[in-house]
Amino acid sequence: MKTLTITDAKKNLGRWLAAAAQGEDIGIICGAEIVALRKVEVESVDYAQREYGASSEQVAALEKATEHRYQRLKRSKRLALTTTDELRKMLD
Numbered sequence: 001m002k003t004l005t006i007t008d009a010k011k012n013l014g015r016w017l018a019a020a021a022q023g024e025d026i027g028i029i030c031g032a033e034i035v036a037l038r039k040v041e042v043e044s045v046d047y048a049q050r051e052y053g054a055s056s057e058q059v060a061a062l063e064k065a066t067e068h069r070y071q072r073l074k075r076s077k078r079l080a081l082t083t084t085d086e087l088r089k090m091l092d
Contacts, residue, residue: 001025
């Protein structure tokens with residue numbers, strides 16, 4: 001494991017983050033602790049559970065309700081498909 005002080009880590013943070021993303025073990029010394037930089041996979045389910053305390057059942061219910069609403073809007077022709085260029089024109 002490559003260990004760095006906070007000052008050294010800040011000087012080349014992008015380099016150390018890239019190394020950690022490639023699987024290299026990078027640790028930053030923070031007081032008496034070493035904090036590891038590691039790549040993690042983030043999913044919307046994980047985010048909802050971690051940030052909002054949502055249960056798996058609540059996330060599944062939200063997904064079902066969202067899909068139901070999407071299908072309803074699609075059937076009613078109230079769902080508009082827009083290209084990137086059209087969005088840019090709307091913002092200008």
